[in-house]
Amino acid sequence: MIVNSGSAKWEGGLKDGKGLISTKSGALSDQPYGFNTRFEGKPGTNPEELIGAAHAACFSMALSMILQGAGVTDVKIETTSQIGLDKEGEGFAIKTAHLVTRITGNGDPAVIEDCARQAEKGCPVSKVLNAEVTLDVTVG
Template identity: 90%
Template sequence: MIVNHGSAKWQGGLKDGKGVLSTKSGALSDQPYGFNTRFEDKPGTNPEELIGAAHAACFSMALSMILEQAGVTDVDIQTTSQIGLDKEGDGFAIKTAHLVTRISGKGDKAVIEDCARKAEKGCPVSKVLNAEITMEVTVA
């Protein structure tokens, strides 16, 4: 089993508090986050954009493998995962993850689209998200 991790430190209350997060690899180190970066679009990061980045990266890697197995070559994949944070009762819940991907490669368009659908459901991050996952595919 491969185990990776991220960590976070938080000080203060919800609205006036501040936090930093880091990743095992050091790609993120003491990256600031807080109420203002999550709900007020201020500079810094937030959990939803990190989940979105992880989802987009995982999907793209899974898709590249599936395309390779299907004989598609010269692959270029650009993906965004839009993570929806919705009000739920007294709190919030992530309810949606919408993949938007643009794929170019040498191969049949229908095969490429089918591979994208397989990756949408099969990438490990898609499997862990308990959210409605949808996707738009453009094959160039």
């Protein structure tokens, strides 16, 4: 099993607090985030855009593999994943992940579209959006 990780630090309350996001690889290192970047559209990152980037990347890689298996060559894929955060009760929930992709390649357009539909359901990030979540807690 391959295991990668991201980490976050947070100080303060919800609206006045500030956080830092990092990745194991160092691609992100102490990138700031907060209420204003998540709910008020201010510059900076937020969990949903990071999920969107991961989803778009995963989908594109999965699609590349499926297209290769279908004999499609000279493939170029550009993908965006729009992650929808909706109010749910007293909190929020990610309810939608909408992929938008542009694919070029040498092959039957119907086959290319079918491959994209397979990647939509089969990429690991699409699957994780309905994953079992577990937790280990240390207090103090």
